[in-house]
Amino acid sequence: MITKLSIANIEEIIKIEESSFDNPWTRNQFTDSCKKFNKYLNFVYNDTSKVIGYLISEIILDEVHLYKIVVSKNNQNNKVGSKLLKFMIEECKKLNKIRVCLEVDSQNSNAIKLYKQFGFLTVGTRNKYYGNNDAILMDLGL
Numbered sequence: 004m005i006t007k008l009s010i011a012n013i014e015e016i017i018k019i020e021e022s023s024f025d026n027p028w029t030r031n032q033f034t035d036s037c038k039k040f041n042k043y044l045n046f047v048y049n050d051t052s053k054v055i056g057y058l059i060s061e062i063i064l065d066e067v068h069l070y071k072i073v074v075s076k077n078n079q080n081n082k083v084g085s086k087l088l089k090f091m092i093e094e095c096k097k098l099n100k101i102r103v104c105l106e107v108d109s110q111n112s113n114a115i116k117l118y119k120q121f122g123f124l125t126v127g128t129r130n131k132y133y134g135n136n137d138a139i140l141m142d143l144g145l
């Protein structure tokens with residue numbers, strides 16, 4: 004089941020975040036994004052009573068910037084990420100947003116495949132944005 008991210012979910016999310024990234028978001032970053040609920044579209048995927056995935060995105064005028072989509076390691080490649088992204092895109096359409104934008108590490112082939120399946124197109128790159136790796140900028144028109 005997909006629900007809005009609440010402060011009560013943050014402990015669980017931090018565990019997934021810290022086991023997924025070398026430079027994880029801090030508790031404050033998650034808490035801030037939760038408090039600014041008018042600006043952020045944040046969702047969690049609950050498997051029975053446990054959070055196994057989450058998505059963080061920010062509304063900037065008529066666009067939505069996707070900052071994070073993360074599924075816990077044991078639950079990857081099981082369509083959880085696809086369901087979160089689909090849900091978020093539907094919410095963006097309901098809000099009459101015109102575009103979803105993101106940047107992704109050029110070496111993150113799983114995430115790039117997911118974005119391409121949803122129709123995201125490459126619109127640019129940022130050299131060495133993630134250490135030695137470039138960032139790929141992708142957009143989805145809604």
Ligand SMILES: CC(C)(COP(=O)(O)OP(=O)(O)OC[C@H]1O[C@@H](n2cnc3c(N)ncnc32)[C@H](O)[C@@H]1OP(=O)(O)O)[C@@H](O)C(=O)NCCC(=O)NCCS
Nearest residue numbers: 070071072073074079080081082083084085113114116117
């Ligand atoms: C990227 C991520 C969110 C995808 O979520 P997911 O639930 O694992 O993905 P899905 O099961 O919905 O798969 C969607 C597509 O992504 C690709 N994919 C996802 N995981 C994959 C894997 N382990 N191996 C190969 N392809 C994979 C496939 O193309 C897949 O489509 P297919 O099943 O039709 O081949 C997840 O792998 C993840 O959390 N990665 C670590 C965090 C991260 O890098 N997030 C993105 C940047 S914030």
